[in-house]
Amino acid sequence: MSKGSSGLSEQTYFVLAALLDGPLHGHAIIKKVVDLSQGRITLAVGTLYGALDRLAANGVITVEREEVVNGRKRRYFRITDEGSGMVEAEARRMQQAAAVVTGRRSLGATFG
Amino acid sequence: MTSLERRYRWLLRAYPCGYRADYGDELLDVLMDNAKPGQALPPLREAVALVVGGLRTRIITAAQGPAWVDGLHLAVVALTLVNLAVLIPYATSVPLWLGLSAVSLLLVLRGLPRLALPFAGLVAFKITGITMGQPWLDATLLPVFPDGLWQGPALYGNGGPVAPLTANLLIVLGLVILATRGERPKSRSWWWLAAVPLVAGADPAGLDIVAGSPMAMTRVFLEVALLSVAAYAGHLTADPRWAIAAGAYLLPASAVLAENHQFLQRQDLAHWGLLIVLTALAAAVPFRARRRILL
Numbered sequence: 001m002s003k004g005s006s007g008l009s010e011q012t013y014f015v016l017a018a019l020l021d022g023p024l025h026g027h028a029i030i031k032k033v034v035d036l037s038q039g040r041i042t043l044a045v046g047t048l049y050g051a052l053d054r055l056a057a058n059g060v061i062t063v064e065r066e067e068v069v070n071g072r073k074r075r076y077f078r079i080t081d082e083g084s085g086m087v088e089a090e091a092r093r094m095q096q097a098a099a100v101v102t103g104r105r106s107l108g109a110t111f112g
Numbered sequence: 113m114t115s116l117e118r119r120y121r122w123l124l125r126a127y128p129c130g131y132r133a134d135y136g137d138e139l140l141d142v143l144m145d146n147a148k149p150g151q152a153l154p155p156l157r158e159a160v161a162l163v164v165g166g167l168r169t170r171i172i173t174a175a176q177g178p179a180w181v182d183g184l185h186l187a188v189v190a191l192t193l194v195n196l197a198v199l200i201p202y203a204t205s206v207p208l209w210l211g212l213s214a215v216s217l218l219l220v221l222r223g224l225p226r227l228a229l230p231f232a233g234l235v236a237f238k239i240t241g242i243t244m245g246q247p248w249l250d251a252t253l254l255p256v257f258p259d260g261l262w263q264g265p266a267l268y269g270n271g272g273p274v275a276p277l278t279a280n281l282l283i284v285l286g287l288v289i290l291a292t293r294g295e296r297p298k299s300r301s302w303w304w305l306a307a308v309p310l311v312a313g314a315d316p317a318g319l320d321i322v323a324g325s326p327m328a329m330t331r332v333f334l335e336v337a338l339l340s341v342a343a344y345a346g347h348l349t350a351d352p353r354w355a356i357a358a359g360a361y362l363l364p365a366s367a368v369l370a371e372n373h374q375f376l377q378r379q380d381l382a383h384w385g386l387l388i389v390l391t392a393l394a395a396a397v398p399f400r401a402r403r404r405i406l407l
Contacts, residue, residue, distance in 0.1 A: 026138065027141070027145045027146065030146065044158050046164060053169070073138050
């Protein structure tokens with residue numbers, strides 16, 4: 001998936017998926033995306049924060065709270081209802097797309 | 113502070129000052145958390161992502177305030193800059209006008225249209241005189257030939273008066289409009305001044321494309337680079353301000369062609385076509401859907 005019909009890139013999809021279980025800060029998002037993608041996607045920090053800024057500007061995520069750790073600010077990002085709906089719709093779209101191929105294989109296994 | 117942190121701080125300078133003040137430490141924290149023990153150099157992909165992210169943030173931050181005012185100001189900056197640059201090879205013959213043009217550019221860059229207007233007006237009047245072969249305002253020996261080290265035609269000796277008149281009219285009109293608004297345009301980066309030597313030495317009429325001199329090619333390269341940035345900025349922000357500036361720059365460039373159509377060659381038309389395509393691209397991309405969340 002480079003970019004789906006919803007306009008979500010694969011990286012954005014995994015960032016939003018990482019936030020489905022609750023608010024996370026930047027470093028935790030990077031680690032969770034690595035886990036969810038089974039090590040396939042490692043976000044660069046500049047790329048992640050550019051995406052978080054754009055997603056927040058579009059109302060797809062929001063800043064849940066700010067904490068100060070070792071004298072430095074740390075933002076926790078939360079996915080909005082709109083963001084959840086978007087990532088779930090993308091998951092359904094990909095599931096349908098995958099079924100087109102996996103369905104043929106299982107048919108082939110049955111009749112072949 | 114470790115050498116890695118120092119290098120990351122240096123890379124974070126790609127971000128605008130305000131953004132760095134708000135979130136620079138947060139980004140630095142995450143970068144340091146991701147670093148391996150004993151690591152001294154930022155990985156290339158992190159460095160590239162920071163520079164690209166910083167430049168994107170700068171463009172997004174720049175797209176604030178009324179687009180047409182900012183676009184008009186940007187156009188006046190570009191045209192005033194070209195006005196100054198083309199005078200540089202003639203510095204010893206027209207030092208006063210070079211100086212006034214430089215003051216005009218500095219005031220425009222600082223976002224001071226009311227102060228810039230009289231200087232720009234005087235320069236426009238003088239340039240009009242030179243293009244028409246009249247030594248208005250002071251005893252300038254015409255035609256004005258370039259100084260020893262510079263090669264090229266006499267000042268506005270090629271191309272006719274319409275194109276320089278169009279450019280200067282746009283500058284003066286733009287400044288009048290900006291000056292009559294209550295709100296002052298924002299200050300522009302001093303980095304604009306770096307473009308002055310790159311344009312200096314090119315034919316003021318822009319009819320040196322066929323010769324393919326390094327000066328002409330440098331100017332074409334700069335035009336293409338800036339118009340590409342304008343198109344990218346419009347794509348990123350869905351904002352027309354850069355297209356407005358590009359369109360204003362295109363007007364005098366088109367006037368050159370209209371005025372000299374009988375002398376034009378394939379290369380001139382190709383250059384103009386390139387400017388048209390990039391300007392049209394810059395104008396078209398902001399009309400794309402505003403809602404983009406691409407990573």
